[in-house]
Amino acid sequence: MADPKIRIERVSKLFGPDPQAALPLLDTDASKAEIMEQTGSIVGLRNVDLDIAGGSIFVVMGLSGSGKSTLIRHINRLIEPTAGRILVDDTDVVSLSKAALRELRLHRVSMVFQNFGLLPNKTVIDNIALGLRFAGATNSRARDLAMEQVERVGLKGFEKQYPRQLSGGMQQRVGLARALATNAEILLMDEAFSALDPLIRHDMQSQLLELQADLKKTIVFITHDLDEALRIGDQIAILNDGSLSQCGTGEEILLHPADGYVKRFVRNVDRARVITVSAAARKMPTITCAEISIDKIARLLSAEDAQAVFIVDDEGQPTGAISATSVAHHTDDSYWRDPKHVLPVTRVSYDTILANALSDVAESEAPVAVVDERGRMIGAISRQSALEAMAGTNGPSNSAKC
Amino acid sequence: MADNFPDLIDMRAVRSAIDGWFNGIVSSYGQALETAFLPVLRLLNGIEDFLLWVPWFVLIPVVALVSFAATRDWRMPIAVIVMLFLTGVLGLWQPAMATVALMLTATLFAIVIGIPVGILMSFSNRLQAVMLPVLDVMQTMPIFVYLIPFVMLFGPGKIPALLATIVFSVPPLVRLTNLGIREVNPEVIEAVTAFGATPMQKLFAAQLPLATPTIMAGINQTTMMALSMVVIASMIGAGGLGYEVLQGIQRLDVSRGLFAGLGIVFLAIIFDRLVQAYGKRVQKHLEAGNT
Ligand SMILES: Nc1ncnc2c1ncn2[C@@H]1O[C@H](COP(=O)(O)OP(=O)(O)OP(=O)(O)O)[C@@H](O)[C@H]1O
Ligand SMILES: [Mg+2]
Numbered sequence: 210m211a212d213p214k215i216r217i218e219r220v221s222k223l224f225g226p227d228p229q230a231a232l233p234l235l236d237t238d239a240s241k242a243e244i245m246e247q248t249g250s251i252v253g254l255r256n257v258d259l260d261i262a263g264g265s266i267f268v269v270m271g272l273s274g275s276g277k278s279t280l281i282r283h284i285n286r287l288i289e290p291t292a293g294r295i296l297v298d299d300t301d302v303v304s305l306s307k308a309a310l311r312e313l314r315l316h317r318v319s320m321v322f323q324n325f326g327l328l329p330n331k332t333v334i335d336n337i338a339l340g341l342r343f344a345g346a347t348n349s350r351a352r353d354l355a356m357e358q359v360e361r362v363g364l365k366g367f368e369k370q371y372p373r374q375l376s377g378g379m380q381q382r383v384g385l386a387r388a389l390a391t392n393a394e395i396l397l398m399d400e401a402f403s404a405l406d407p408l409i410r411h412d413m414q415s416q417l418l419e420l421q422a423d424l425k426k427t428i429v430f431i432t433h434d435l436d437e438a439l440r441i442g443d444q445i446a447i448l449n450d451g452s453l454s455q456c457g458t459g460e461e462i463l464l465h466p467a468d469g470y471v472k473r474f475v476r477n478v479d480r481a482r483v484i485t486v487s488a489a490a491r492k493m494p495t496i497t498c499a500e501i502s503i504d505k506i507a508r509l510l511s512a513e514d515a516q517a518v519f520i521v522d523d524e525g526q527p528t529g530a531i532s533a534t535s536v537a538h539h540t541d542d543s544y545w546r547d548p549k550h551v552l553p554v555t556r557v558s559y560d561t562i563l564a565n566a567l568s569d570v571a572e573s574e575a576p577v578a579v580v581d582e583r584g585r586m587i588g589a590i591s592r593q594s595a596l597e598a599m600a601g602t603n604g605p606s607n608s609a610k611c
Numbered sequence: 612m613a614d615n616f617p618d619l620i621d622m623r624a625v626r627s628a629i630d631g632w633f634n635g636i637v638s639s640y641g642q643a644l645e646t647a648f649l650p651v652l653r654l655l656n657g658i659e660d661f662l663l664w665v666p667w668f669v670l671i672p673v674v675a676l677v678s679f680a681a682t683r684d685w686r687m688p689i690a691v692i693v694m695l696f697l698t699g700v701l702g703l704w705q706p707a708m709a710t711v712a713l714m715l716t717a718t719l720f721a722i723v724i725g726i727p728v729g730i731l732m733s734f735s736n737r738l739q740a741v742m743l744p745v746l747d748v749m750q751t752m753p754i755f756v757y758l759i760p761f762v763m764l765f766g767p768g769k770i771p772a773l774l775a776t777i778v779f780s781v782p783p784l785v786r787l788t789n790l791g792i793r794e795v796n797p798e799v800i801e802a803v804t805a806f807g808a809t810p811m812q813k814l815f816a817a818q819l820p821l822a823t824p825t826i827m828a829g830i831n832q833t834t835m836m837a838l839s840m841v842v843i844a845s846m847i848g849a850g851g852l853g854y855e856v857l858q859g860i861q862r863l864d865v866s867r868g869l870f871a872g873l874g875i876v877f878l879a880i881i882f883d884r885l886v887q888a889y890g891k892r893v894q895k896h897l898e899a900g901n902t
Contacts, residue, residue, distance in 0.1 A: 285805055315807035326802030329897045330820045339816070340806040371896070391806070 212299075214263035214427040215284060215395065220293030221257070222279050222451075225250030228291045241450040253279040255451040257293070261444075263394075264425040266417075268442030270432060270474065276451040277431045281397050284429065285318040286310055297395065315344045319388035323400040325380045327372040333383050334359060334368040340391035358386035362416070378409035385417075389424070398430045402437065414441055435474055439463075439483045447471050459483050463601070481564035481599050486557050489598030490579040490588030495521045498528070502542045506531060516591055517575050520551060525585035527554045530575035554578045559587055563598060570595045637763050648770050651716075655769055659712035667704060671695045678881070682888040694877040703852060703874040710841050710851035711878060713769070717776040717837040722830060725781045729788025729829075730814065739789060746782040754779055754843050762847050772849030776840040783832035791825025792818045821897060827890030834882045838875060852878075 223231050231250035234243075241252040254276045261267045269277050282288040283295050286302050295302040297317065305313060319340060327336050335342075337358050338351035346354070359368045362382040372380050381401060388396055402410045418441060421428065432438050438445050439459040446456040447470070455467035463483050466472040494509035496518050506518050510533050517530045529551035536545075544550055552575040557566045559579050569577045576589035590598075662670070674695060675688035698707050732739045757778055761771030795818050803817045819826075845853030852871045859868025 287801060287805060311807045311809070313807075314805060318805075320802065320805040322798050322802055324798050326796075326798040328799060328803075328817060328820070339803070343807045343809075343812055343816075387806070397805075 212263075213260035214298060215259075215261040215429070216294075216296040217257055217259040217261075217280075217283070218294040218296070219256050219258055220254055220280075220283060220290045220295060222253035222276070222283070222288060223250040223291045224253055232292055252276075252451040253288075254283075254290075254448075257448075257451070257453050259446060259453065259456065261427060261429060263427050265443040266421060266428045266430055266441050268430045268432060268438040268445045269448060270435065270438050270445060271448035271454075273433070274450075275448040277448055278399055279451075280448065281399050281429055281431055284395070284397055285314055285320060315340060316391060317393050318395040318397060319391050319393040320397040320399070321381070321384045321388045321401040323403055325372070325377075325384045325404075327380060327383055327387075329372055332369050332371055333364060333375070336372065336383050337368075337386045337390050339387055344391070355386070355390050358390045361389065361420070362386045376409075377405050378413060381405060381413060382416075385420075389420075394427055396426045396428045398428060400431050400433065403433060410437070417441060435478050436482075439478065447474060460485065460488060464488055475601075479564075480601055481567060482562060484563050484598060485559065486561045486563055486566050486577075486579045486590055487559045487587065489563050489590050489595050490559075491515075491576075491591065491594045493517060493519050493576065493578075493586075493589040495519045495525075495527070495586060497521060497523070498546065501546050503536070503540050503545070506536055506545070510536070516593075517552070517589070519554065519575075519578060519586060519589065521586055524583070526580065527556060527578040527586045530554050530578075532575060556580045556584070557590075558582070563590075563595065566590065567595060633760065633763065641764055644764055645770070648765070648774075651720075651773065652770050655712060655716045655773055658715055659709050662708040662712055663705065667695075667699055674881070678885055678888075681885050681892070684888075687884060687888070691881055694881060698874050698877055701870045701874065703855065703871060706851045706855050706871070707874050707878065709849075710838075710853065710875070713773060713776065713841060713844065713849055713851060714834060714837045714878075714882070717773055717780055717840075718830065718834050720773075720777045721781040721784055721833045721837070724777070725784030725829070725833070726788050726826065729785045729826075730792065730819075732785065732789040733792035733818075742785070742789075746786055749778065749782045754840060758843070758847050767848040769849055772844035772847050775847075776837050776844055776849075779840050780833045780836035783836065784826070784829035787825050787829030787832070788822065791822030791829070794825065795821040824890050824894035824897065827886060827893060831883060831886040831890065834886060835879060838879050838882070841875065 221232065221235050222228075223235075225231065226249060228250055231244055231248035231252075234248065235252070235255050239247070241255075244250060244252055257276075257280065269280060271277050279288055283290055284297065284302070286295075286305070290303060297313065300313070302310070302313065328339070331339075334352055334355050338346075338348075338355035341351035341354055342348070356368065359365055362385055364379065364382055364386065367375065367379065372383065375383070381404075384401070388398075402413045405413060414437060417428075430438075430441060442459060444456060445459055445462055447454045447462065449468075449470045455462055455471050457465075460483060462471060463475050463478065463480055466475055492513070494513050494515050496505065496509065498520055501520070509515065509518050515533065517532045518536075519527045520529045520531070521527050529548060530553075531545055531551055535552075539545065539550070553573075554575055554577070555569045555573045556578045557569060557580070559581055566577060570590050570592055576591040576594075578589050579587045581587055665673075671692055675691045678691045679685065679688045681687075698704060728742070732742050754775075757775040758771065761775050765771040765774075799817055799821065800813065803813050808816060841849065841851055842853035842856050845851060845857050852874045855871030856868050856875075858864065859866075859871060
């Protein structure tokens with residue numbers, strides 16, 4: 210990866226009376242419970258290495274107590290690490306002076322909280338202006354800048370209200386606007402949408418994605434919810450008892466869970482909504498129009514144990530298919546050279562989400578051809594391979610690292 | 612009376628040492644202290660003079676209006692008018708105003724001292740550990756004990772009465788300020804910190820405003836304790852309603868004591884309701900903001 214925006218280097222955090230004493234145990238295979246028993250220290254994070262690319266949404270997942278909040282709070286040093294380094298744009302956050310840390314929080318890193326963390330005694334606009342006021346902006350200037358964010362998050366008309374007068378979703382938009390108002394490049398969101406009901410949560414995700422398309426912030430987003438992670442995350446990291454289990458794109462995690470813990474996470478997910486057709490595609494034999502002969506077709510079908518042979522043109526683009534079941538009925542080479550007799554093929558682009566190709570797979574008699582950006586055939590999805598992909602019974606495991 | 616506990620140490624010596632030490636302070640600093648507290652006396656007298664200068668037919672409606680503004684309930688001003696009017700009718704207007712002046716001044720000083728001390732306490736666990744037992748002692752010590760050193764330092768009069776009242780009434784405010792700040796929603800504090808607040812910005816933007824209902828409860832308790840001190844304070848020359856009660860006791864004058872007692876109750880009710888209503892309003896304002 211090119212220079213990451215945020216780099217977490219072997220960060221460990223122990224809570225307890227003597228964290229340093231327990232530190233060596235982190236490198237052994239003692240479990241969190243054993244470390245607790247032996248030293249009285251609670252493992253918050255354990256040798257975590259992560260690179261977070263600028264301009265992306267990086268999601269951190271894990272069960273309750275796995276260290277997600279602890280991790281995100283290291284980035285703006287609400288929590289000090291017991292060991293390790295945290296770099297933000299090559300600034301070593303841990304060694305910052307009080308004043309420099311304050312600068313970082315005022316201008317470079319902002320945060321959105323699960324229960325909003327708004328000031329109940331201040332109006333919406335003054336809540337949004339909070340960071341600007343702390344940075345020393347005059348009241349009227351801070352309000353002007355805050356007003357831009359009010360409009361951005363769609364709260365116009367509510368700026369004079371108090372937080373308690375707003376619904377949860379609206380309160381969190383205030384939280385979001387407050388974080389955007391300081392113009393920080395990094396946005397930390399600790400379960401920012403977890404307190405909202407599902408419909409509002411979905412809306413907020415959409416709004417975040419829209420804003421992100423526009424603003425290209427570096428967002429570190431914590432969630433319990435795999436569907437949310439898969440929807441908004443460019444990269445997903447999974448924490449288990451303070452250690453990093455796996456890090457990769459949603460598809461990588463679904464297709465190749467690194468361990469049993471990750472597997473349990475992804476077990477109930479609607480895979481069709483996440484994986485692309487490429488992951489469900491099988492290699493299919495191809496043949497050019499000129500090459501068509503019954504012998505060759507039969508050989509290809511049996512050699513690759515395929516359901517169909519695809520006819521491709523000179524560019525490699527699929528034009529038709531001959532299925533294994535129908536080839537037996539006509540043993541005449543010229544019959545199959547006639548485009549009228551071959552099955553039509555439906556093509557889908559390789560980066561299509563599987564769910565969006567399912568109706569094609571269901572309707573098409575031949576397997577659906579998966580093509581690259583130039584329209585060349587990569588493979589095809591039969592009904593069977595689509596089902597296998599959704600059930601997660603394909604592919605060997607290989608864990609990707611961030 | 613026979614005392615069956617052996618004399619392990621000669622307590623007379625200890626006592627005379629303490630007394631001697633204190634007498635030393637009195638003789639060397641008494642005069643200076645008296646001068647130092649002269650402005651306080653002037654303030655107290657100023658408030659009392661002002662309350663007596665305002666005609667009763669102005670003061671009663673003003674208090675009634677304030678009480679309506681605080682409670683938004685029309686029953687409150689009616690009760691205020693009736694109670695204040697009765698106080699006047701009972702011939703207690705002048706002592707009542709003296710008592711109010713003493714209570715207001717004591718509360719004012721209790722606020723000026725108590726809130727900052729409570730804030731400091733909330734910042735430091737160590738200070739809290741030291742202060743909590745001190746506050747316990749201050750609150751359980753019989754009220755009369757406070758009178759002794761103050762009378763010795765200043766002689767009978769309003770200043771020792773005021774100081775004893777402050778010392779007696781400040782602990783709940785310190786306690787509740789500390790508690791209120793410590794109980795502020797930690798997520799709000801975290802948010803404010805994450806947005807780069809300095810400790811002062813944190814205090815004034817988040818901690819104090821969110822602790823206001825608890826601090827108001829502390830102020831309320833302080834006013835009530837100050838009022839309860841007035842009878843005792845009158846023994847050392849504070850005057851006011853307490854003095855009337857005292858006269859009632861000394862002359863076995865039931866009606867005099869009873870009426871003055873009623874006057875104190877009226878004042879207590881009015882102040883209690885006013886401060887509480889204000890506290891509740893602040894609380895309602897703050898509640899539900901963070902679910
Ligand atoms: N201040 C603290 N003192 C002691 N232990 C702590 C502290 N903060 C966190 N921990 C412990 O560190 C571990 C990680 O906590 P953390 O809050 O980061 O988990 P999380 O993944 O955010 O969980 P959740 O999903 O419940 O928010 C937990 O075992 C927790 O008990
Ligand atoms: Mg958490």
